[in-house]
Amino acid sequence: MVMLVLPLTVVLIFSFGERGASGGYVPAFTLEQYANLPARWTAFKNTMVLAPIGTISSLLIAYPLAYFLAVRADPKWKTVLLVLVIVPFWTSILIRSYAWIFLLGGRGVPAFIDWIGFGSVRLINTPFAVLVGIVYGYLPLMVFPIFVSLDRLDKRLLEASSDLGATPTRTFVQITLPLCVPGIATGCLLVFILLMGEFLIPALLGGGKVFFVGNALVDLFLQSRNWAFGSAVAATLVFIMLISVTIYMRLISRLGTRREDVSLM
């Protein structure tokens, strides 16, 4: 517990301090750093727009994938396919992102789109490129919890639903989907929290044009050595995350109870 709280406390204390003449930190008590926050508004905006969109996009791609792996795939191949989902994790995200830089860069996909006659598009260094990178990088984290919840789902419940006259679609909506809400919730939470702190993918695929709070922090701590302001930005990010996660948890548990009220209908 101390291990968890201590660094956060340090950040909080720093955020009320001042920047030393040659960088670093000078003890003080001032709200000056927080007053300067609007200077980093773009980073906050990008993070708070792309993190939720990235989470939802991952979910939309991960769910069918997890469903296929857990329900449809031949049990013999299940393990192999699962390993294939993790394999990308074995190489650093840095290297994989460079692959995307090539793919989305001038000689990659855009060249192909131009060649088939849809005109020239620019993909690299756009929010779209960052989104692609995010979804790609975080997909396994989303697939796994959903896979587990679907895999654990008692297949007899699906038979029972069918036996009671529900079509396959209605069985999916009324039984499968509600019973894997915990998996979906876990996956979304994991991906969302990690996305809020992401800096590598925006740096590489956003080319400095699409930067996240994470990039701002790297800048402030490592380049401008403005520890006090950096701490204020970090503290604000933690605060935003706390609030959004709380709201999210509330929503999920509300969804849980309301779904049951509705389902008798």
Place this chain on the structure above:
Amino acid sequence: MADGEYTAHQESPVKTPIAELRGVSKRFGSVLAANNLNLEISEGEFLSFLGPSGCGKTTALRLLAGFESPTEGDVLLDGEVVNSLDAHLRPVNMVFQHYALFPHLTVAQNIGYGLKQRRPRVPKAIIAQKVEQALEIVRLEGFGERRIWEMSGGQQQRVALARATVNEPKLLLLDEPLAALDRKLRKEMQIELQNIQRRLGITFVLVTHDQEEALSMSDRICIMRDGQIEQVGSPQELYDRPANRYVASFVGTTNFFDGTITGVDGDRACILIENGQTVTGWNASGYSTNDPVSLCVRPEQIHLSHNNGSGEALAVLVLNRIFQGEQTEYLVRHDTFGEFLVLAPRQSELNEGPFNVDEWLFASWDASGALILSRNQSN
């Protein structure tokens, strides 16, 4: 024991059977789970599939439910072939072995699930009313808003039953419904299942490996082995007139004595038991002289006495005695017949005085209670 009672039970039914299996086989890879099943199920009856695990009884049930389609042959419901009709389109409901209740729904929502799937839609009020009635039938009034995990095993069993019966299916399939309950609860539920079946008039098809359960509840029992039907008949028929040694040993306890037929006289035949003693048995299947056969004598058909009344009784030594209250079980040994079981009513000991261990007694039975069966296991 008139012979007429035992002639084939399947008289031509007046109505079309509610369900029928016609030469149905089901193959899973190299395993033949059901092998040429032929069975008619008539409306309103309580039929059980009885057999050890892996005998194909569950496959038979799943073929009726629509979870499997036959590799060969036809499954008929109400006179119509439904081989490839999906489970959700069949007017058949199932009580699953571990109930398969929906954990995210309340008891009432579980029971109303089937009605909710109907198209055109069933009005909410009607669903609520029927759910209420179903709860009442299974004696769970007021439990509608409970969650599934708040219910005990016995209560979950009732919810599963209500969830299936509320749809008024043509056929109610029960897959080992009582297996997970403790002995006392199982007894209670057996009686309750029978009551519910009579009250609702729904045709019940039960799968069980528990012979006592099948004997006590069913109108007819279908005994299965290795994917095949061995015999179909009422509990009494199966008990008194088993078709083969397998059925005889599966239903109740039986003594078998191997021997060879030495002479036939009407429906009686003389058998020379190995090592040389001759007895008379009931030759219902019409074996002829020199056929190797087994004599099947139920323990309660054997009479013990201190004296050799007819002069033909066997001298036996009592090896063991288990007092069971209204009856006593004896293990006895005869020089030729070997060891066998005798079940004597309390009254015979009261009349004759006690039969003690290590005492020599006389055992005898009526030829009509000693059925002659083929010696090998099947037929």
